[in-house]
Amino acid sequence: MSGKTIVRPYGDTTGDGMVQVSFTLPVPYDKRAEGAALQLAAKMGLDPAMLVHAKQMGDGFTFFVVYGRVSHLVDLSRVEVVERDFPLLSAKEVNALVRSRLRRKLSVVGACIGTDAHTVGIDAILNVKGIAGEKGLEYYRELSVTNLGAQVSVPDLVEAARAARADAVLVSQVVTQRDAHLHNTREMSAAFREALPAARRPLLVVGGPRFDEKMAGELGVDRIFGRGTTPGEVASYLVHKLITERAAA
Incomplete structure (x- = not known):
């Protein structure tokens, strides 16, 4: 593989490690729910974590979108995928x-x-x-x-x-x-x-x-x-x- 093999997520600037994740928690939407979402994001390694969207999804469920920085790196040389091993025909x-x-x-x-x-x-x-x-x-x-x-x-x-x-x-x-x-x-x-x-x-x-x-x-x-x-x-x-x-x- 040519070029660099270690990369970080890109959000606002190259290599800043910013990612966006979404999830649902079984709690009604209120300030406590927002705090729970940020707590989960922190445990996932997002630091700092910012809540950018929250919406109640039926009774007792809230959908969240959180944006934040992770410190993890990706080693492209260790990525395993299934490559196409046959010719593409018309x-x-x-x-x-x-x-x-x-x-x-x-x-x-x-x-x-x-x-x-x-x-x-x-x-x-x-x-x-x-x-x-x-x-x-x-x-x-x-x-x-x-x-x-x-x-x-x-x-x-x-x-x-x-x-x-x-x-x-x-x-x-x-x-x-x-x-x-x-x-x-x-x-x-x-x-x-x-x-x-x-x-x-x-x-x-x-x-x-x-x-x-x-x-x-x-x-x-x-x-x-x-x-x-x-x-x-x-x-x-x-x-x-x-x-x-x-x-x-």
Whole structure:
């Protein structure tokens, strides 16, 4: 890594260590609540801490925004991330590889599982309209896409994947209360392991804003995509894992 590896947060001036944090406390809004917020900020290492926003959120809860200085440093040389380990392909290149190497349409099944009713993520990846001007996987001529929508049970997802002879299953999880996204993902991966032998098991891919991309192995899936993922990245990954990588094995 070139350049400096030790950095501090930036607020008003370079390296001043200023950060802004937000949180909710289970107390009604008053002066005592403001004091409690500043006490918490001080225990978090903000010194000095300034309360810049406070608002009652229903009965007995107050939302706070606090601004202050921290003394902590960030060592960029020790940051661990999941780097993209496959080439980013255009839709034309993806279609060409599927047509020439797979010689049939690549089957993809997507859903939001459990009680998660937030389809924005899965729709952004699958629907033709896509996201930010990039078309979703339904636009790819050589991909056969089945979008099951929201609140799909794990057994129903397994059966749908079996019926579609899915090469890949894409699951989006937005709801994270009590780690629901982690529990649902583990349940899903276990169900596929139990229902299908390894040779017939589809590629399992999950995505959502609160996932740690390094947890794929722990959760029993092949890949985790975080926020900001585009349909092109997902399509390129599927082709890399299901066609390019297998051909080289």
